[in-house]
Amino acid sequence: xxxxxxxxxxxxxxxxxxxxxxxxxxxxxxxxxxxxxxxxxxxxxxxxxxxxxxxxxxxxxxxxxxxxxxxxxxxxxxxxxxxxxxxxxxxxxxxxxxxxxxxxxxxxxxxxxxxxxxxxxxxxxxxxxxxxxxxxxxxxxxxxxxxxxxxxxxxxxxxxxxxxxxxxxxxxxxxxxxxxxxxxxxxxxxxxxxxxxxxxxxxxxxxxxxxxxxxxxxxxxxxxxxxxxxxxxxxxxxxxxxxxxxxxxxxxxxxxxxxxxxxxxxxxxxxxxxxxxxxxxxxxxxxxxxxxxxxxxxxxxxxxxxxxxxxxxxxxxxxxxxxxxxxxxxxxxxxxxxxxxxxxxxxxxxxxxxxxxxxxxxxxxxxxxxxxxxxxxxxxxxxxxxxxxxxxxxxxxxxxxxxxxxxxxxxxxxxxxxxxxxxxxxxxxxxxxxxxxxxxxxxxxxxxxxxxxxxxxxxxxxxxxxxxxxxxxxxxxxxxxxxxxxxxxxxxxxxxxxxxxxxxxxxxxxxxxxxxxxx
Amino acid sequence: xxxxxxxxxxxxxxxxxxxxxxxxxxxxxxxxxxxxxxxxxxxxxxxxxxxxxxxxxxxxxxxxxxxxxxxxxxxxxxxxxxxxxxxxxxxxxxxxxxxxxxxxxxxxxxxxxxxxxxxxxxxxxxxxxxxxxxxxxxxxxxxxxxxxxxxxxxxxxxxxxxxxxxxxxxxxxxxxxxxxxxxxxxxxxxxxxxxxxxxxxxxxxxxxxxxxxxxxxxxxxxxxxxxxxxxxxxxxxxxxxxxxxxxxxxxxxxxxxxxxxxxxxxxxxxx
Numbered sequence: 001x002x003x004x005x006x007x008x009x010x011x012x013x014x015x016x017x018x019x020x021x022x023x024x025x026x027x028x029x030x031x032x033x034x035x036x037x038x039x040x041x042x043x044x045x046x047x048x049x050x051x052x053x054x055x056x057x058x059x060x061x062x063x064x065x066x067x068x069x070x071x072x073x074x075x076x077x078x079x080x081x082x083x084x085x086x087x088x089x090x091x092x093x094x095x096x097x098x099x100x101x102x103x104x105x106x107x108x109x110x111x112x113x114x115x116x117x118x119x120x121x122x123x124x125x126x127x128x129x130x131x132x133x134x135x136x137x138x139x140x141x142x143x144x145x146x147x148x149x150x151x152x153x154x155x156x157x158x159x160x161x162x163x164x165x166x167x168x169x170x171x172x173x174x175x176x177x178x179x180x181x182x183x184x185x186x187x188x189x190x191x192x193x194x195x196x197x198x199x200x201x202x203x204x205x206x207x208x209x210x211x212x213x214x215x216x217x218x219x220x221x222x223x224x225x226x227x228x229x230x231x232x233x234x235x236x237x238x239x240x241x242x243x244x245x246x247x248x249x250x251x252x253x254x255x256x257x258x259x260x261x262x263x264x265x266x267x268x269x270x271x272x273x274x275x276x277x278x279x280x281x282x283x284x285x286x287x288x289x290x291x292x293x294x295x296x297x298x299x300x301x302x303x304x305x306x307x308x309x310x311x312x313x314x315x316x317x318x319x320x321x322x323x324x325x326x327x328x329x330x331x332x333x334x335x336x337x338x339x340x341x342x343x344x345x346x347x348x349x350x351x352x353x354x355x356x357x358x359x360x361x362x363x364x365x366x367x368x369x370x371x372x373x374x375x376x377x378x379x380x381x382x383x384x385x386x387x388x389x390x391x392x393x394x395x396x397x398x399x400x401x402x403x404x405x406x407x408x409x410x411x412x413x414x415x416x417x418x419x420x421x422x423x424x425x426x427x428x429x430x431x432x433x434x435x436x437x438x439x440x441x442x443x444x445x446x447x448x449x450x451x452x453x454x455x456x457x458x459x460x461x462x463x464x465x466x467x468x469x470x471x472x473x474x475x476x477x478x479x480x481x482x483x484x485x486x487x488x489x490x491x492x493x494x495x496x497x498x499x500x501x502x503x504x505x506x507x508x509x510x511x512x513x514x515x516x517x518x519x
Numbered sequence: 520x521x522x523x524x525x526x527x528x529x530x531x532x533x534x535x536x537x538x539x540x541x542x543x544x545x546x547x548x549x550x551x552x553x554x555x556x557x558x559x560x561x562x563x564x565x566x567x568x569x570x571x572x573x574x575x576x577x578x579x580x581x582x583x584x585x586x587x588x589x590x591x592x593x594x595x596x597x598x599x600x601x602x603x604x605x606x607x608x609x610x611x612x613x614x615x616x617x618x619x620x621x622x623x624x625x626x627x628x629x630x631x632x633x634x635x636x637x638x639x640x641x642x643x644x645x646x647x648x649x650x651x652x653x654x655x656x657x658x659x660x661x662x663x664x665x666x667x668x669x670x671x672x673x674x675x676x677x678x679x680x681x682x683x684x685x686x687x688x689x690x691x692x693x694x695x696x697x698x699x700x701x702x703x704x705x706x707x708x709x710x711x712x713x714x715x716x717x718x719x720x721x722x723x724x725x726x727x728x729x730x731x732x733x734x735x736x737x738x739x740x741x742x743x744x745x746x747x748x749x750x751x752x753x754x755x756x757x758x759x760x761x762x763x764x765x766x767x768x769x770x771x772x773x774x775x776x777x778x779x780x781x782x783x784x785x786x787x788x789x790x
Binding site for chain 1: 556560561562563564568571572575576634635724726727729730732738739
């Protein structure tokens with residue numbers, strides 16, 4: 001057992017309101033620079049939708065992630081040692097800036113300084129690359145809230161396995177639903193970007209698992225952009241270096257939550273330590289056939305932080321006591337392992353992402369039922385109003401799990417995103433979420449009998465105490481419950497590298513260089 | 520004429536080689552960050568394919584050809600003793616020269632016509648591209664007018680280059696060559712001279728080590744295995760505590776650390 005610790009994240013999609021505050025917080029701190037204007041280390045997508053860059057989930061186009069070869073081993077789909085070096089002069093799978101969007105601004109000064117004339121002055125859009133006027137074709141969150149539109153929602157790669165009838169039903173105006181998918185770097189356990197970098201500039205930090213790009217070593221071979229199936233490694237066209245989410249590690253090391261998480265208005269984000277067995281990385285990445293057993297294998301890697309054996313092995317590996325303690329109160333451990341509510345996005349990409357999502361229940365709650373509305377139609381003024389369709393929203397919970405199966409959102413769609421197409425697995429999670437609601441409704445409103453609430457909880461394997469815990473961490477959790485950040489022990493790491501006595505007094509007065517008398 | 524020959528065939532090559540070695544090392548040490556291929560594929564990818572692929576593969580082959588003629592003149596001459604083999608070598612080299620020319624011209628046109636690329640183009644990029652175009656064209660002219668270069672290169676140029684290498688420059692044979700060939704040599708050394716001042720340095724950091732490293736890279740700020748006794752509360756011990764005092768004084772601290780790393784196993788870098 002090779003126990004390591006990893007900072008992991010959980011995003012509770014039911015709570016995301018799509019306000020993009022996270023994106024703005026990140027942008028203001030990290031990517032508001034030349035060459036990085038188009039980058040959104042944190043972005044929020046509307047689902048169904050094509051996302052950013054367009055159709056990033058379709059690996060037939062972008063060739064990201066790992067694929068299993070016939071021998072049972074995995075290899076990078078669009079990069080790798082031989083393929084990477086052969087394609088180094090021109091990477092055929094590299095997205096270009098138009099797949100994201102051409103960054104732009106407006107000539108605001110023209111509004112003030114334009115000479116007096118017949119017409120109102122306007123602020124023309126200009127490209128942030130060339131500085132010349134452009135016609136804006138796409139921008140950040142261009143498809144925000146545009147579910148149902150032919151250009152975006154219907155081109156969602158997750159719809160591919162849905163029957164035409166199911167797709168058609170999904171986009172009827174009355175049935176339409178969408179949810180938001182906030183995305184940052186997953187800080188994977190089997191990162192494709194690290195594996196694809198010819199220079200070896202990308203690495204995973206041993207202590208907390210943050211994946212970083214060493215800007216000094218990056219030589220613009222561009223393979224990481226292709227290799228990351230989530231398209232979360234971005235090429236800075238100005239500096240000629242790739243950049244990616246750094247999980248705000250300077251904040252983490254100082255004990256602060258990352259900017260996107262700190263600023264989250266819906267409080268959907270959780271961050272905590274997971275202990276995992278690094279010996280199992282290889283089997284977890286290889287021993288499945290793009291099915292939901294990928295999730296089982298990944299869950300199997302995650303270790304119980306209360307298990308004395310795990311604790312001992314962790315200590316043997318130099319995991320700090322403070323980190324083990326943080327792992328024991330980690331909110332992500334509860335969501336992911338204890339309650340089984342959070343699943344990784346597209347586990348079939350085989351990168352073992354360490355960002356987990358609680359799938360949204362809301363759009364599945366109401367379904368349509370066939371009713372006869374002729375009576376109501378007759379009551380209406382025939383000129384002013386009409387009611388000529390025969391359906392009604394059905395929010396009844398008479399049949400316990402019926403509403404989940406006849407969902408407004410086909411389960412298959414959600415399953416394609418979160419469980420490699422396994423509808424049963426996603427249903428299990430949605431049932432749990434619903435059972436918690438039924439339980440809480442029984443407690444607070446009281447119009448659902450306790451026996452029924454008990455029965456639903458039993459059906460999904462939860463106890464009332466667990467349900468209360470889920471409710472409390474979902475709805476009431478305070479800052480310190482949502483973000484359990486282990487101490488970085490930076491000072492001790494420093495002591496291990498150098499004898500700090502020699503550098504004491506070397507700063508402050510302004511001496512930056514070591515005084516060496518000779519060689 | 521002697522003065523010019525001395526300058527272009529002796530002075531320039533030495534200046535170029537010294538600047539190339541010292542400049543490249545200095546730049547790597549001082550500003551490692553600037554060692555980059557500065558790819559522009561992200562801004563324009565389609566034209567780049569028709570420029571970059573023929574140019575790079577072609578020039579790699581041509582460079583290798585020149586290198587073989589320099590390092591193994593006898594074997595090349597022996598190989599060329601058969602006229603059919605000579606023709607094959609000459610024709611394929613000429614084809615590669617044409618391919619390189621098409622590639623570099625495409626790259627040049629792409630760079631000066633695309634408004635996005637103008638933003639990421641600096642003076643040195645253009646100078647290097649123009650020099651390369653001239654060099655390739657002159658090379659083609661030489662190949663056409665002074666046939667069977669693979670036969671006379673080992674006999675004339677290789678001895679000249681060797682004489683430069685052993686610091687006893689002998690330009691008697693080269694000085695009497697036609698001016699096109701001399702210009703080709705001069706341009707070649709000029710390009711070598713410009714290496715540390717341009718993006719050409721990316722040639723020096725070709726990531727061949729990628730083939731040998733494991734795919735995943737994990738870096739620890741401490742040696743996770745040696746940090747603690749698992750039965751005790753978490754504390755740290757400096758990994759170099761064991762470095763004997765006299766060793767610390769005798770050997771620079773970096774070296775001592777490296778030595779101790781070898782004794783104690785990898786310190787910072789873990790698979």
